[in-house]
Amino acid sequence: MSQSTAASEPTTPDLDPVTANTERLKDAYTNTSFDPKWIKGSDHFWYHSRLCHNKSSFIYVDAHHALRAPAFDHTALAEALNSQGIHADATNLPFTHVDASKDCKTIKFRIGEKKFRFQHSCLTEYDGDLTQESLQPLKQEKVSEGSATRTNINFVNELKESVSIFWIDFQGDEKHYSNIQAGESQKQSTYEGHVWRVAKSEGNEAVATFVANGDDSIAIIKTGLIPAIPVGKAQDATTTESGEIEDNSTNQTERRFQLFIKDHNLWLHTHDDGDLPLSSTATSGQPFNADKIFISPNDQHAVAFQHTFDQDRTLYHIESSPKTQRQPRLKQTQYLKPGDRRRVDRPRLFDLTRRVEVETDDCLFPNPYRINSIGWNSDGSEFRFEYNRRGHQVLRVVGMATNGTVRTLIEDTSNTFIDYSQKSYHHHINDTDELIWASERDGWNHLYLFDLGQGKLKNQITKGEWVVRSVDHVDNDRKQIWFTALGLVADQDPYHSHLARINYDGSGLVVLTEGDGTHTWKWSPSRIFLVDTWSRVDLAPRTVLRAADTGKAILTLEEGDFQTLPQTGWQPAQRLAAPGRDGHTMIYGIMVLPLTFDPLKRYPIIEDIYAGPQDFFVPKSFSPLIRQHTLAAHGFIVVHIDGMGTNWRGKAFHDTCHQNLRDAGFPDRIAWLTAAAATRPWMDVTRVGIFGSSAGGQSALAALLWHGDLYRAAVADSGCHDNRLDKLWWNEAWMGWPVDENVYDASSNVVHANRLQGALMLIVGELDDNVDPASTMQVVDALIKADKDFDLVFVPGAGHGVGYSSAYCLRRQRDFFIRHLLGKEPPDRNAG
Template sequence: MMYSMVRKPLVLALFSLAFLQSKAQHAPLQPYAPSPAEVANSYQLSNKLDTTLRNIPTNNDITPFWKKDGTAFWYRKNLPNRTWEYYYVETASGKRQLAFDSEKLAKSLEETTGKKQNAVKLQFSELYFADGNTAKIKLQGKWYGVNLSNYSITDLTDTNIYQYNAKRPLQQKRSRWQRNRFVRKSPDGKYEATIRGGNLFVTDKATNTEIQLSTDGTEAKPYGDYVWVPDGKNIIAYKTDPKEIKKVHYVLSSVPGTTRGELKSREYAQPGDDFTSYQPYIFNITAKTAVKVDADPIDFFGPPELHWRNNDSRYYTYEKVDRGHQRFRVIEVDVQTGKTRNIIDEKTNTFIYESRIYTRYLPKTNEMLWTSEQDGWQHLYLVNTLTGKQAKITSGNWVVRDIDSVDVAKRQVWFKASGMNKDEDPYFIHYYRIGFDGKGLVNLTPEKGNHSLSFSPDRKYYIDTYSQVNVPPVSELRLTSNTRKVTELEHGTADTYLATGVKLPEVFVAKARDGVTDIWGVVCLPSKMEPNKTYPIIENIYAGPQDSFVPKNFLPASEMQSMAELGFIVVQIDGMGTANRSKAFHDVCWKNLADAGLPDRILWMKAMALKYPNADISRVGVYGTSAGGQNSTGALLFHPEFYKAAVSACGCHDNRIDKQWWNEQWMGYPVGPHYGEQSNITNAAKLQGNLFLIVGEADENVPPESTYRLADALIKANKDFDILSIPGMGHSDGGTYGRRRKRDFFVKHLLNAEPPNPNILVTK
């Protein structure tokens, strides 16, 4: 009896506890609604955590300084609290050791210079390890020699050191639109060219007689640029039809020492503006004849770089992109006749991303290397310049991202690519080499992650650093011939970061609007997220089609994480219309910048909210700068059912106002009704959510009037919005002040809380 009397209350208590726990688990989550004191505290903790995280070194990349013979290199390793130390590595053995005793070196430098030295912050403008146990250093403008056996220091007069930038590609890229150098003298030195009165003249240096080659040039339409044929017998000159580049203006309102605003003006071509055109002619010096090249004038970019056949002055090629970016040609010209033929003639119904095209001419073999998206993915081709026949070097559903170098002797291309490895993020960059025949593909970076690679001067060795957004970096020294790892240089850990309480970014993948394509993004969560609360979502947006933007390297500290600490779930996404995926993925942006991948982003966030139940899909904000400024305002205008608040800095709110070369690449030419139809200014009356505009009055990237015209349209539509114009600031998110105001705006409109008032002096 006694047992049952005791047992019954216990059973009831356990049942009640289980019931309450079950009810709590199934109870609806409550929105995070901080009090003013909690908000003020979260600002303090966010700033403190941000400072702490930024004082922890990531070593996401190391910069090696190589000895000339490639037998060794040194690098600087970052340590906590913005200190560092130096390491010396012997390549053959992989032996890694401290380059010197920092305490002893600092003491010797103090005795020599009479100035205090910090052993954990030794900073040299130059450092080189010479033969033997010696080093050369340059400190505060003076050179010293250091004996590393006893740390004695001597003044140096011999300051020659080997300079090699391991971060630069072996073969530097020139802009395809870079002009030939203006050389007056002919290659054989017999003639000298000049332009006078709009016409072309050459002077015979032997007889000092002048020959007038053109007569139809005028001051209004002169012959301008010219280039000599290699044998000096002909000269290519361009008759120009000049068009004035129109100007944009802004006023500096707050120049110190003045009482008036200062007007600034500059040339700035906008979509649809006229371009100067260039018609090429071939002038023969001896015959004094002129032949018009059988090709349309070059009306987009200037006179192009010319490429000559090997030891042949009869044929040259040049590249031409038609305005509107829908046709790319490599055109060969016969100097004797002016006749032309197309070696490459690529056309598309959407756009050709001309700044991603790679060309490399191989005149000795009458070949060229070329990248194209003609099969739906960016790949390498080998082109016979005599026949125009193309052979694929690379193929598959992945993207050639860039060319590092070309080994003509071995007939190999060294390149960067992404998307080849099916089990990882398709944006991760890996490095490869492959033969011109498409055989012998070698992956130089086999480990999973996003890679950055640099070579020794002789390319016998390379350093590979790789990481993921939530996986710390690893740096390895490898042998180029077989990719064998010689030694591990650095291996980061997340322990120090996690000890602060921060949550590392998480990767999330969801399907695009087509239900098939994967959309990749990252999620930053508050470190003190309460399991029974929901938090607004803020998207960091930049949908510029020129690239992809979601971070791929280790990222424990960022503005996104700092904002998350205030009580938000902050995300970044690469939607359709951005680059580095398939041509079809990219084509979504064509004449369609207002789309900004927003349908994909919305689906991604809805899917993300199913995985993260603390994400409040009913409270979504968005912020961005430049194209991101356009995108964030567009999110409110075109998707008000989803986005509720936006902060837009320096936005290109109307693509007719922004720079010509960028906007015509994606919106096309001529400028049609779609430009206006997609303008934020045209659609300003659709605003429903809360909008905060930021603009720098001295913005020379996107004219400030883009934002001011949007403000004007909003006012005329009787819409409420906030605007911040920052005196003297250029193209920016608003700097420290603008970023603080951005946070305050989201706290007010998404958390329905009052941010700390900086105008109130807090005393203790």
Template sequence: MKTHLPVQKAIAILSLLFLFFSANAQNAPYKPSATDMANAYLRAERLDTALRNIPTNNDIVPSWKKDGTAFWYKKNLPNKNWEYLYLNVVSGERKVAFDANKLVSGIEKSTAKTGINNLLRSTDLFFKDELTLKLKLDQKWYQVNLNDYSVNAVTDTSVYRYNPKSRLQQKHSRWAGSETFSRSPNGKNEIKIIGGNIVVVDLDTKAETVLSKDGSIEKPYSNFEWSPDGKHIIAYKTDPKEIKKVHYVLSSVQGTTRGVLKSREYAQPGDDFTSYQPYVFNLATKTVTKVDVEATNFFGPQPLHWRNNSSRYFTYEKADRGHQRFRVIEVDVETGKTKNIIDEKTKTFIYESRIYTRYLQKTNEIIYTSEQDGWQHIYLVNAISGKQQLITKGNWVVRDIDSVDVAKRQIWFRASGKNTNEDPYFIHYYRIGFDGKGLVNLTPEKGNHVLSFSPDRKYYIDTYSEVNIPPVTSLKLTANCKIVKELEQGGVQPFLQTGVKLPEVFVAKGRDGVTDIWGVVCKPSQMDSQKIYPIIEYIYAGPQDSFVPKSFLPASEMQSMAELGFIVVQIDGMGTANRSKAFHDVCWQNLADAGFTDRILWMKAMAAKYPNADINKIGVYGTSAGGQNSTGALLFHPEFYKAAVSACGCHDNRIDKQWWNEQWMGYPVGEHYAKQSNITNAAKLQGNLFLIVGEADENVPPESTYRLADALIKADKDFDILSIPGMGHSDGGIYGRRRKRDFFVRHLLNAEPPHTNLTPSK
């Protein structure tokens, strides 16, 4: 029998109405009552406390015996207890190093001190052997016989200290500049600066030889160094520039009735720097030659590296201001002529702080890292000809060099992105030959790794985890990477028993439709499947690194905030580091971009997967560069972001520190600085904004926030501001974090947080 058309339409309409109301019933916004919110705050506090009382042991730090046959380490236990374990690597035996109660009792009996248990958490503690312990308490040393726990004061304070995380080759900071060596290599002469000029004094006869006459008190010679044969002096004629100051007032110093003015040097983008012009002085002929190169006007003079068995040629590094050219320059001391051994140029930026250089004098070679092929890799450079040989290669990133074994011609380094089946930010450790052969992955297991070696590098301890997978720590043999003994393995069950939902990893395509953007998602432990929850993004888009956590993270501010009724996320968008050069270059003269296009696409894709995410209610918060980013979210993307909390933000890159901002925004300071300023764009504000600033911030000047407030006031915009007396560079501390939560509860949940003024002070 046929159904009449009107009946068919009625059924269809009723079906649509059912689906509509069903869908909306399942996706109704979470609207907590005042009681619900009070319970949520209490639950968040209790959960955070419970999680932090469960040990993670993310970072096992061993203390090795000098001969490398044994080590000990402190293991965290539940409820903030701890124990030491001792492992004999020869026999493989691991045991509890001592009975903590007996040790405490023995020390208290011998010293008449109390509270020893707390002191032992952070004291210097060393094993002479398995049964003899030496430790330092209140500046006094004691030796403990672990057979009977007898304690004796000792005057012999000699102990073997070895930091397993220290690098065999420390990276030189170019900000540190070069040392000045006044005494000649043979010890017979000494350099003095008199009236800004170089004078050489014969230490036997006290005779003085004046080598320069054009120096002055205003423009003196400085930063001098001898050639290895003592026949030449390299010095720099300086053109000093005063570093301008910034100021702040401490309003609430106890015992005063007036604000206390503080001032300090603080270079901002575009400020003048002292310049250094190199010269070579010949002691035999008493002549001076100006080196054929422009003055160094960014960083100070850098260390000199002489050719093997030669006092005629040296090289030094020069980074041009604006970070678009980096050179290793060779100088002929007899002529002053120069040659570029390395000359890297770019149209965007060279990330100078990531450049690693190691000078191998005996072979006249340089180990050098660069992004010149599109990815950060290691090069072997002939220090005479400049010829470069790529040691590592591929679409992955060398994160840092840990050490160089010159004898074996091997490089030990960290990298990420080489394992294509996992998160491209996970750090793994490798070694490789200078010739690019023999690559060995010391840490093949999936996860983010932290590694440390024994003193002789025969063994290493490897700890790896993921943001939602607890860490595993193993002792391994360096020769073959085989596991000698598994030391620790965390379990997920103690955390899940608290009710927490561990962070989830989510990946979506970026603005190019090809590149994967990685982030994490934190959800409330008591999320109602029939409700939708506002999204809050924790943002920090500083191009100096990547910031989404990769190691095990059951407890965090993000998780604690999620407990109030939010889905909290963190994302690394384009413009941050540790991916390809092209990925990083998005930030060039473009800090206002902050990867927002990628972040918005990521959150939309996340909301499509997670039906409990309310894509129409987006909040964002951040500190420092994240403070700049969170305010920028409201100014430049008001169609998406609705509420922001910005702590100690760098709201105008012209106000912030010179070195950081010129690295990404370039030099000279151009119109793009003003166009991207939150202060310049303050009148665009549409959403709800909460500014937090510490009056004693010495990282980002407080006036950065106050000038933004001034611009918002002049634009007749509503906003909240919290200035915290005495606070430095911070998110506001406990008070500021509570106010941040209250702000999001009011503006995204349309609810009232607990009224703390009605609660008696503790």
């Protein structure tokens, strides 16, 4: 279940005076997303520095000599452009990307359809190519990501025909924005992480798909681009829930034979013997998969995957108000739910010399949720794969020898769940036949080194009461690993990301990033340097150049500030850590105050909740938090809290969610709110509201069902109110399999709807294909049967997370809380 956190591509609704005031925040702070552009063949780079709204400059950096300077004479270039009739200001040049020489003495750039060269204060037109100026097209399309960082893409159409621009929204649907004629360009306002598809206007044939980055960028539309695979379509590599790519290539290039699928069976083709069947029992219901054929390095054996199919489970939507016709239409989507029959892959072994199948026993992989290939060992004597048993309580690496025997090489088990979708990681070291493996076997997510030949653990690599979030880089020659760690730096928020390095044997641990905040970094091509940016919700981003080997700071590049924001009444979010339900585990959260905050007043509290176990959700890096301030400006304290059951602390912290999504960390949230209010008399814990979307919608309603003594009003958007109605993978991961009706009943808002206390607003989109809209409508049915009062906002044509993306829904939520927490009546929207 995904969280929707950002508004859709912007509309311009009529704003009430308070909301209009918060709109000023968008212009009062310029996001300083740092994007170094390394100059080819060097450790020099330039970057576009945004100074403040509509002011920027280009900076040149020589990493070896710790030199930072203006990339060129901005004033001279502005004057040269103005002399040619192109309006330019030295602090706001009409381009955002340059093609720079190593010493930055020469730059080339594009303005609209024209290209220029600026060298020795001389400006001339340029008719050559510009390197690295365009966004790189995506290979696989994806949905847009939520972001508050505004940016622009300048689409340049170099084709000889018109193209159309489509935004791919948060559900993967396309929305047409504009057409660009042949040879013309157009600047499109967007947000970082938003995805844009370009298609030919005539026939709608896809050309390419681009994703916006944090800085203004160019997307050049030219011949030779390869269209991205559309969202949700099959591809040769399988994307897992964790976003990792499973290599399914058949590795058959330059061989004297070929394996292929015919009549659902596996066949062998050779030049001498033609086509020969290797299997004969496959059917249309149990075919072999052409994308999952793995040939041994010595060409003597192959493993091919045979599979059964998912059961048919159709999610039905009636689109009541389609834009292209008057009559409603039915939409149908394949959508598995907990307990449904899943596709099962079964690896089968073949002897290519004898041209027969080798019998193997599936005793070590009898009921897979998923089987992922790791590949053959170097001498071709054993094929390895990762087996995730359905129910996610066993994760095993299995070796299948060429004689048909199978053995366990690595095994993790859990009485609760193995967090396969977020924490699975392995790296095979071919030369030594070792595997780096991520596991929570000691209660924290760490890396281990296994000898696959012996099927034994060699050593634990990382260790301690902190977690490895992800692996950044592995160097087999140096036997070192660079990784992202959370909680590694003492006396900091345990959710802060830091870069660290360690040796394979567990020695030499060093933290390469310094500064109290959450860090992101970008490497130089040589990996000699890295650019490190860190921030907190109360600390604007700071960026330094570091020596990659030691982490030593070489040069300060940018020191962000938010000096212009307080002029709007804005103040940074307050951070607070307080003991949770057990009295000692620290729970972390933030609070956002109204723009007109008065410490002598008392303010009701609204919690913005998302308790999905796949991640943590309290913001850690700096942003103006405009959405939160927009709500707070009406007279509320808006809080975010990560309670137990969310991810990326210890295993025990995470396990709280097991078969218990109803919990949602509420005992910790209540303890945090109580502790916060104890030292802040302006927080009124007798007036607490809550809102959330998706899993947050489930939790928002649960707050009124189980904690109505504290929470007085809730808005539940797109909620998964009964986990049996939602998608299979997400709900089985936390609620378990087989489906235990008593367990699922205990967390069901539908089953317990009669417990409702307080004011409730339900929001649902008619075409939500992430969470079945029936989940909300079954709550409606149960509330009616229980004779309960509630508000329902049903949005025709809308998808998942409409409560966050629709200006109308946001206004309805705001009016709801004003009415029930402030005791005021909002303006009559129907008055003439």
